[in-house]
Amino acid sequence: xxxxxxxxxxxxxxxxxxxxxxxxxxxxxxxxxxxxxxxxxxxxxxxxxxxxxxxxxxxxxxxxxxxxxxxxxxxxxxxxxxxxxxxxxxxxxxxxxxxxxxxxxxxxxxxxxxxxxxxxxxxxxxxxxxxxxxxxxxxxxxxxxxxxxxxxxxxxxxxxxxxxxxxxxxxxxxxxxxxxxxxxxxxxxxxxxxxxxxxxxxxxxxxxxxxxxxxxxxxxxxxxxxxxxxxxxxxxxxxxxxxxxxxxxxxxxxxxxxxxxxxxxxxxxxxxxxxxxxxxxxxxxxxxxxxxxxxxxxxxxxxxxxxxxxxxxxxxxxxxxxxxxxxxxxxxxxxxxxxxxxxxxxxxxxxxxxxxxxxxx
Numbered sequence: 001x002x003x004x005x006x007x008x009x010x011x012x013x014x015x016x017x018x019x020x021x022x023x024x025x026x027x028x029x030x031x032x033x034x035x036x037x038x039x040x041x042x043x044x045x046x047x048x049x050x051x052x053x054x055x056x057x058x059x060x061x062x063x064x065x066x067x068x069x070x071x072x073x074x075x076x077x078x079x080x081x082x083x084x085x086x087x088x089x090x091x092x093x094x095x096x097x098x099x100x101x102x103x104x105x106x107x108x109x110x111x112x113x114x115x116x117x118x119x120x121x122x123x124x125x126x127x128x129x130x131x132x133x134x135x136x137x138x139x140x141x142x143x144x145x146x147x148x149x150x151x152x153x154x155x156x157x158x159x160x161x162x163x164x165x166x167x168x169x170x171x172x173x174x175x176x177x178x179x180x181x182x183x184x185x186x187x188x189x190x191x192x193x194x195x196x197x198x199x200x201x202x203x204x205x206x207x208x209x210x211x212x213x214x215x216x217x218x219x220x221x222x223x224x225x226x227x228x229x230x231x232x233x234x235x236x237x238x239x240x241x242x243x244x245x246x247x248x249x250x251x252x253x254x255x256x257x258x259x260x261x262x263x264x265x266x267x268x269x270x271x272x273x274x275x276x277x278x279x280x281x282x283x284x285x286x287x288x289x290x291x292x293x294x295x296x297x298x299x300x301x302x303x304x305x306x307x308x309x310x311x312x313x314x315x316x317x318x319x320x321x322x323x324x325x326x327x328x329x330x331x332x333x334x335x336x337x338x339x340x341x342x343x344x345x346x347x348x349x350x351x352x353x354x355x356x357x358x359x360x361x
Contacts, residue, residue: 003148007149011153025052075092087117116143117131130149186273186276191218209250225247286305303340
């Protein structure tokens, strides 16, 4: 029984299907003349076992029997050597009453008289079992085809696990960036958005400072910023050794962006990205933050306003001027702020505020 391109294509496309490997299991079952074809594996560091199968549905009374009496398939799959094809007779212990009962009461009523099974170990530590099961007519050709599928299934599992790891890492990173009110987007030479993190998508929906314009062009509400951004991106398209540039978009609520050349463009993008924009924006206004500070540390409103100004990078003198306070009043307030927040000075106050729960509020 030959291994054709259609079956190979189904193996490698199966990781993108939901449920996984549906077409492959169906096609493999037909090619082997099997009633059932299954793939069972457990991802790394997960308790949940993924069980995929193709074939007729299990009758309700047999499904109940399996759940109540056998819990899990009692055949000794864990003792199988990797890459070796096993038959049902090799897996059944004739003196083991549970295994014999499993065969007589569950497999036989399903029409399963024969079974070909192989254990596949992927380099990262994933164990998988590929099985085909059927009647007495399930012959040697089915086992031979299963044997030919092993190296291809091993590669597919390796790719699947690599993809899952990257998806997990991207999800964790995106969540962390979101909690820090931080995200990124990439632009092509015409300032069109190529890709972005979910957090930036939310920022564009929430603010009027930046927006997605016609043809997906990133646009700023400020004509000056818009011209600066367009000029920067064009220059980065010509020379990726130019330095990044920071641009303040708003003081209240605070929103900054850093525009930098993209020196490692994605090969998967439809258009060539030439620049990356890092966005850092506060979801809250200064008034909101001051109210949160007052509640968190027991500050008076006037003290909270000064504390937030200092946390935003202003010196005592600059904060006093912005809040229209005398230097002496600002210093008196700062002493009370340090005492209430348990800070020993301005640097520690900034650290206390920026590492508090307000960072993710």
